[in-house]
Amino acid sequence: MRNRPLLPALGSRRLAVALAAACAAVAAAPSGAAASNGGAPAYAPGEVVVGYEPAVDARAQAATARAVGAAAGSDAGSTRTRVLRVPAGQVRATVAKLRRQPGVKYAAPNPIARASVVPLPDDTGIKGFPGGLAALQWNFFGDRGVGALEAWTNADAAGAPGGRGVRIAVLDTGVAYRDFGRFKASPDFAGTKFVAPYDFVDGRREAVDRNGHGTHVAGTIAEATNNRLGVTGLAYGATVMPVRVLDSQGYGDAATIAKGIRYAARHNAKVINMSLEFSTSVRASEIPDIMAAIRYATERGSIVIGSTGNEGEAQVAYPARASLVVSVGATTDQGCLASFSNDGVGLDIVAPGGGENASLTQDPNCQAGHRGRDIYQMTYAGSVSRFGLPAGYDGTSMAAPHVSATAALIIATKVIGTNPTPAQVECRIKATARALGIPGPNRIYGWGLVDAGAATSPAVPTPSCLARTSTRAPR
CATH class of the missing domain: 3.30.70.80 (Peptidase S8 propeptide/proteinase inhibitor I9)
Incomplete structure (x- = not known):
């Protein structure tokens, strides 16, 4: 068995207004x-x-x-x-x-x-859940969500509903995108497009999920919407590339992950989501193959998104800590940093990840002891052939796909041009983020809470940093 230093980050349309007559x-x-x-x-x-x-x-x-x-x-x-x-x-x-x-x-x-209002989708959510779908998916629709309704309105107006046409690689435990032996496809992926799957753990073409984590992550990105089933995906029109780099227990080694990054870039993924982390003790010098793969992907035009890690430490974990990766911390349903979320120098942005508030006396949003709602997406519920909306999924793993989906929506809507660079997309994400309880940018929330609605709005000015080749200094 290979030496495996990775500890995975497991568990871990607002209204738009446009007058028309x-x-x-x-x-x-x-x-x-x-x-x-x-x-x-x-x-x-x-x-x-x-x-x-x-x-x-x-x-x-x-x-x-x-x-x-x-x-x-x-x-x-x-x-x-x-x-x-x-x-x-x-x-x-x-x-x-x-x-x-x-x-x-x-x-x-x-x-x-x-x-002009994009109505709340007709996805059923959990029967009897207080507040219905809007409360269940607070991460999309609530005042601490990412502005899904507005983003969908903008994407529809741009002729790219749900981020249609953009490839997003999900480097994870696989995705329940098809039936494969005893493993079944998620019914809420029936309308989702999948392309170029590959399993680098077992060396086969089918990148079927053996865990549930990757399916949950992919669901946040592109689960079918308005199909009277389950919940919704933020970039529901995007195409998902399932790349299995973590095994059934959620572990994966650096060499395997590096292969997955290069594969995704070679197969034209415009966005690469990595909801995974190494221990914060792992340094860049110990994962040279991953660092090189990230540079390769960026040079080929892929924006790489990574989760900061779930140790609750003031240090971002690799690979998210790499300067070319957009690092994503997690927030609760009160807009507070989650207690498990790593923060610190190099944190770029935050997104909903659920869980309990961190203890931040300087932030009025952080009610001490508040245990907020989880992130709900359809995934395995008790077995690899049974699906539901299980509780217990919170973490920076859940936060990162919100940013990946937002990146895809930015690219699809052409709000910053027809072929934006990874640096330009990153800049747009940061420049349109919503400030939280501590003025930013800062090491707690980075540039703030990702706002897919603002990021895809033609009415929001294009920031000057889009002219630069990079938006961050190396670290």
């Missing part, structure tokens, strides 16, 4: 037509918008309004456009009359726009 078939719509915007009318009652040709002066406009039985009304931002008042129920008839009048360029009802 449809112009098709408005002339045929009745003035009081019902809308799908929470019961509000589709059109302003008794109002008609009319546009006049340039030669029609104010006196002629008023005469036209009188001719069709409408009050002159107010201007609509132009001297040639007016909002006319008409009797209730006469909007359609008035529009038809106006269109026959000389000098009228157009006439239409006055439609009411609404905030």
Whole structure:
């Protein structure tokens, strides 16, 4: 048996607003037509918008309004456009009359726009869970979550729903992506795309999970959404590359992990998730093959995401500690650093990981002794052929895939260009993070809580660091 220094990190749409108004078939719509915007009318009652040709002066406009039985009304931002008042129920008839009048360029009802909202998915969650799916997946939808609803709205608008088209390699215990002997596929991956799996532990093409950890991690990234089953994945449209580098107990050696990193990069993974850790006593000089593999992957355009570790120490564990890896610590449902989460110099960002609050008297979010909710994704529940939403999964392993999914959404939406570099994606993640209880950047929360909604929003400015080749000094 190989010497194995690795101790794995086991256990371990907010509303978007965009105004839109449809112009098709408005002339045929009745003035009081019902809308799908929470019961509000589709059109302003008794109002008609009319546009006049340039030669029609104010006196002629008023005469036209009188001719069709409408009050002159107010201007609509132009001297040639007016909002006319008409009797209730006469909007359609008035529009038809106006269109026959000389000098009228157009006439239409006055439609009411609404905030464009991506609704909460219909995934069932756990039956009877207080607060339903929104409370169960607080890490996505709550005020301490990552802004999933807004991110999905942005991705839909960009024509890349759920991060469609981006490859994410999950280097872990494997993924329950297909049936293989006694191992069964997770039913909530039925709509998820998988590509180029490989098992570096047993040396075979099938990278099937023997543990459940990798399935949970992959679920956070790309579990199917809006399928009336289980819960949701943040980048549900992305393509997952299962790469097994940890055995059924969750252990894996440095040489195997390095092979997995290189394989993922060669097979065009744009994002590589490593929810694994070495002991904090392991130094970069002891894992030269991994350090070289990370450089290789970065040079090929893969952004590498790693978990900081679960010892509760003020020191980030490798491989996350490597300067080219985006290191991710864990937060609780109160927005406090989790008690198990490693922090310290080199911590880049935090994401929901569940668990108990750390003791941080300087942070008002950290209620002493608070044991928060876990992270729920579909994975093995008691056997490798039975699936559920088991409790007990918390850790920096659970935090890292939130950042990997956010990276995929940034790439898919092209919010910072069509082919951003790993450094540019990292910069965007940091620049759009939400500050927590201690102003950052700092060694407790890095740049703050990852915010997929802000990171994918075209309205959020592109930070100047995107012009740089690197966003961190070596460490």
